[in-house]
Amino acid sequence: MLFEQGISRRSLLRQSIGSAAALPLIGQLSSRAFAATKGTVQFADIGVGDPGGDWSKYTAASGWGVNLVAFGNAPSAILNVLIAGGGQGTYDIINIVGGMQKPLVENSLIDEIDTSKMPNWAKDSFVQKYLTQGTPGFDFIGYDKKIYGVPTVIQGDSFAYLPEATGGELTSYGALFDPKFKGYVALEDNYTTAGQKTALYMKAAKLATIEDPHDMTPGEIKAVVDFLIEKKKEGQFRVIWNSFEQSVGLLVNKEVYVMDCWEPMVFVANSKGVKAVYAKPSEGYLLWAMAAYIVKNPNRTQEQTAAAYALLDFMLGGWYGAKITSLRGYMTNPQAVSYAKANTGEFSADEAAKVEAITKGVEAKLAQGGTWQNRWPKNVETYESEWARFKAA
Amino acid sequence: MALRPGDLAGQAGGRALMALPAAFVSIFLLIPLALSIVISFWERAGFKLKPAFTLASYTDFLGGVRLVVLERSLVAAGISTAIGLAIAYPIAYYLARHMRRDLARSILFLFSVPFLVNYVIRTFAWTYLLGRTGPINEALQAAGLVGKSVDWLLFSDFSVQVGFVTSYMPFMVFPLWLSISGIDRRLTEASWILGAHPWGTFLRITLPLSLPGIFAAAIFGFVGAFGDSAVPIILGGVGYQMIGNSITSTLDVLNYPLAAAMSSVVILAMLLLLGFWFLAFDLRSFLGKIVRWRV
Numbered sequence: 270m271l272f273e274q275g276i277s278r279r280s281l282l283r284q285s286i287g288s289a290a291a292l293p294l295i296g297q298l299s300s301r302a303f304a305a306t307k308g309t310v311q312f313a314d315i316g317v318g319d320p321g322g323d324w325s326k327y328t329a330a331s332g333w334g335v336n337l338v339a340f341g342n343a344p345s346a347i348l349n350v351l352i353a354g355g356g357q358g359t360y361d362i363i364n365i366v367g368g369m370q371k372p373l374v375e376n377s378l379i380d381e382i383d384t385s386k387m388p389n390w391a392k393d394s395f396v397q398k399y400l401t402q403g404t405p406g407f408d409f410i411g412y413d414k415k416i417y418g419v420p421t422v423i424q425g426d427s428f429a430y431l432p433e434a435t436g437g438e439l440t441s442y443g444a445l446f447d448p449k450f451k452g453y454v455a456l457e458d459n460y461t462t463a464g465q466k467t468a469l470y471m472k473a474a475k476l477a478t479i480e481d482p483h484d485m486t487p488g489e490i491k492a493v494v495d496f497l498i499e500k501k502k503e504g505q506f507r508v509i510w511n512s513f514e515q516s517v518g519l520l521v522n523k524e525v526y527v528m529d530c531w532e533p534m535v536f537v538a539n540s541k542g543v544k545a546v547y548a549k550p551s552e553g554y555l556l557w558a559m560a561a562y563i564v565k566n567p568n569r570t571q572e573q574t575a576a577a578y579a580l581l582d583f584m585l586g587g588w589y590g591a592k593i594t595s596l597r598g599y600m601t602n603p604q605a606v607s608y609a610k611a612n613t614g615e616f617s618a619d620e621a622a623k624v625e626a627i628t629k630g631v632e633a634k635l636a637q638g639g640t641w642q643n644r645w646p647k648n649v650e651t652y653e654s655e656w657a658r659f660k661a662a
Numbered sequence: 663m664a665l666r667p668g669d670l671a672g673q674a675g676g677r678a679l680m681a682l683p684a685a686f687v688s689i690f691l692l693i694p695l696a697l698s699i700v701i702s703f704w705e706r707a708g709f710k711l712k713p714a715f716t717l718a719s720y721t722d723f724l725g726g727v728r729l730v731v732l733e734r735s736l737v738a739a740g741i742s743t744a745i746g747l748a749i750a751y752p753i754a755y756y757l758a759r760h761m762r763r764d765l766a767r768s769i770l771f772l773f774s775v776p777f778l779v780n781y782v783i784r785t786f787a788w789t790y791l792l793g794r795t796g797p798i799n800e801a802l803q804a805a806g807l808v809g810k811s812v813d814w815l816l817f818s819d820f821s822v823q824v825g826f827v828t829s830y831m832p833f834m835v836f837p838l839w840l841s842i843s844g845i846d847r848r849l850t851e852a853s854w855i856l857g858a859h860p861w862g863t864f865l866r867i868t869l870p871l872s873l874p875g876i877f878a879a880a881i882f883g884f885v886g887a888f889g890d891s892a893v894p895i896i897l898g899g900v901g902y903q904m905i906g907n908s909i910t911s912t913l914d915v916l917n918y919p920l921a922a923a924m925s926s927v928v929i930l931a932m933l934l935l936l937g938f939w940f941l942a943f944d945l946r947s948f949l950g951k952i953v954r955w956r957v
Binding site: 343344345348349372458501506507508511515518522523524650652653654658660661662 | 899916
């Protein structure tokens, strides 16, 4: 999720050296660019929302520049930076995986979004379709019937597998627990992804009574973790992965054949010549969205706030959506496909086709359904302590 | 004897010079540590913390699975320290006793080279080397030593120990070398002249006199491994956790009192270890050698 597809260590190193050599020049150019703008919007992002460093269209339209800063996605990192690290006075917008409204709102760290300030909001049919109030998708952008996040990415996750090693297509999360692949399975170290996918499987396979994998009771979480511990003790899992790089390595080195992961990891593995497939499980997908929040800062000027809203509106637009889909492999907004197709000078036919295919693919996942990831479930502390039990077992 | 004005100025300058590191240690180490201990007794009120005096966080920690993680951390760090000493001591001994000082310094410099490479990248390199399809497994199979890839090379206790030892053993060589090279050679020569066996000389003279260095090396190795969070994650496999990982995990649900309680127990364990060092060894016998060597 955090870097472009197909990038090799060597090319990354070459680019880094080149970038280092060009730093003084870039510094001069950027300071000139900022000097020519009305000001700069401070945009903190986990790595998904960067359109290759190109904010020129936004700057041309608004007169403002953008300073993108890398930001962690872990709840503790987000809250610590905003509360203790002076982030409220530093950042205008944070773009992270959504669903963090409860701790952010209750700690007075983000502002309610005034959707009327963003013309593209009304054009984003995905909000109405997938993230509307009263549905689990709303939990990614809203809290207490109010909107706090602007959806920048929507996606459905399942698991990856190496068909040549597994001997064919896999269509159930049951593959993660199939003794046939004992010792060749990896899970993500995350109770709201691996834990929820396991719950989705257990509910579908009637292995436990789980009312809603989206928000489990302590007893349901315990049942999920008991099942995982049983499988762990049988030697089912090779590793619990923690980073993008690590998980890609597991697939590329064929250390595991079945892996609970994100789709971009499959893209990277394919770009490295390894035939990996992202499964279409019968149980459905783990659905999630990224949300851009406006950081609460009473000292922010009206002009700065207006610029932040203009940036959010830009992110709901066609060019930004198509660019992010093309670069990261995630669905963004409904205008992305038509923009990519219509603007052949900016997006090649292949890129436009890719944007359309990805968007249609994610829409199909959303149509099938599954369970929405819950970043801050009611019993989040039980999730954490039970997951610790699984890892310590 | 009356002090001259120059002496007084020198004392004042010395105090001023000491004030800076003392202030640094107070502000950046002691105050945060004290705060951490205080917060460990506080209560949670929603997302806020409420000053109180409750042992709930300690009960939670000591009565739950996290205690298993603490035990594992102590055992894993202890094992890696023992392995590190077993490797570092002979190296330090050879450098101190059987190698020209200029050459020994060059070798010691080489031991510092790995630190120029990012620690996480170094650790990731092991996943490639020890993996099922990695060069070590391929070599073992090509040599006919094994029929299929050896799974326990990676994502196991073994790989965690490889990660710890390669990360912290180089740190251990330096104090050992310093300690051994500071031993008066006349003592070992006298032992030899009196007819002692080389092993007897080593066990009765060299080893006891190098104990301060051994303990310093052990502290470097143990503290490093005990607090490590990257090696268990990258090389540990199915949820291999050390105490640092467990503390981070509790922070993710904003359970600061529990994280503080766990940290306080870790600090207490480290203080006990250091206290033992001070009681068991004369620190001046170690630091004095550093001073002499530098002169």
